[in-house]
Amino acid sequence: MKRAGWLLFLRCSGILDTFSHFDPRAGFHTGVRYFFDKEEPSAAAFGCTPNTNHIMEQMLICLSLALIAGLLMSRAAKAVRLPAVTAYLLTGLLMGPFFLGRLGLSRFGFGFGSLAAVEGYGILTQVALGFIAFVIGNEFRLSALKHMGRRAVTVGVAQAVITTALVDIALVALHFARPDVISLASAITLGSIAAATAPAATLMVVKQYKANGPLTRLLLMVVAIDDAVGLVLFSASYGVANALEQGRIDPVSVVLEPLLEIALSLALGAAAGYLLNLLEVYFHSRSKRMSLSVAFVLLTVGLSMTKFEINGTRCGFSLLLVCMMTGTVFCNVCPTSDELMDRLDRWVSPINILFFVLSGAELDLTILTNPMVLLIGVVYIVARSAGKISGSYLSCRATSCSPAIQKYLGITLLPQAGVALGMAATAAELSDGHMVRNVVLFSVLVYELVGPTLAKISLTAAGEIIPEGRTSARTANKPEEPVSVD
DSSP: OHHHHHHHHHHHHHHHHHHHTOOTTTOHHHHHHHHHHSOOOOGGGGTSOSOHHHHHHHHHHHHHHHHHHHHHHHHHHHHTTOOHHHHHHHHHHHHSTTTGGGGTOGGGTSSOSSHHHHHTTHHHHHHHHHHHHHHHGGGOOHHHHHHHHHHHHHHHHHHHHHHHHHHHHHHHHHHHHOTTTOOHHHHHHHHHHTTOOOHHHHHHHHHHHTOOSHHHHHHHHHHHHHHHHHHHHHHHHHHHHHHHHHSOOOHIIIIIHHHHHHHHHHHHHHHHHHHHHHHHTTOOOHHHHHHHHHHHHHHHHHHHTOOEEETTEEEOOOHHHHHHHHHHHHHHHOTTHHHHHHHHHHHTHHHHHHHHHHHHHTOOGGGGGOHHHHHHHHHHHHHHHHHHHHHHHHHHHHTTOOHHHHHHHHHHTOOOOHHHHHHHHHGGGSTTHHHHHHHHHHHHHHHHHHHHHHHHHHHHHTTOSOOOOOOOSSSOOOOOOOOOOO
């Protein structure tokens, strides 16, 4: 009977376990093999006895309490004028294995008992990223591209390359000064990871404060472009790093595979967006049209995890690029896309909150005990911040952007999270790849907690967030007089 219960558990929750062990570069099939080849999972990871019903109860209670705690924390954050996304991250940190999780209450659904337990909810983070990218695709309307497209591409590429160069210079210099601290291969790899920017935190700040203006529009385009540029830079740098360690370079993995991944992602996204528009016309109910949109986002998230090989060349998709392209094509060909996007954005709000709470719970505080990680992390953060700010300033000035955009765009590009962590997971194959992962984890800890607040301050200073008074869904809003932050 107990064996039958375990088999039921594997059927019910194995998908979650599969994706929680999914490696973004190794591919979907690696996760599938893990699912079929793994030993029976330990229920201790979830802090409970091996009972299917109890595990499901614990997971549902944990998610509901995480959502409630995040919402309550956002009220406290509003009192001190912090963005809600910072409150969600702090909630996750407090409910994580280093605070509330240590009390042993995770078996009852209170907190996350271990990092493995947090990873068990990995499919939620993937779905949330898919919806975030789909909504960002709304910013790439043809009217906006005609006005800002060339500028967005120029700024997106230039600031990413400058950031990578500055971080490379700083870390390579540290390598020659202290070869025992960081290898040359890891220094070059970290430089390319620095180019990545987290779209989720930026979009949440924009949505919460209803930011609007030329800086906001350019920011959302540049954040989306960052994923493609970062992918190319990382693949090239990682190829060079492998060549330094192995004594040979593979042009296929350095040049062909990243370009192929971008092309396949854009093609899959475009096809999904066009197909969504073709099917949408058959439904006239708002709820059914929204349900169809949700289904397509889930479909593209699933398809983007597929990996395959063609004549030895590894092929795959970028989740962010696929979902972003789906949203871009759909918004440009569907005349009613504005209404659908607005309704979809409100529908996925709880998923987005859980995404940030889980992201906060995943922050590993044990890295703070390693002085070498702190040293490299500080150098990395300082060099990356300088690269983002100076690179954005120079590229914006070269493209004749307004002084406000030149001054504040770089600060809004500082948040870093999921994409960088995925790159760091791939870099674990280097001789000191664990150091790369720990440095990125440290930078994510800093940027995720500080970045949203800096983005809010910058958008307010640029005049694209109007300070509001007491707001309530039950009473009319009475905004305060605009306050200058300069």
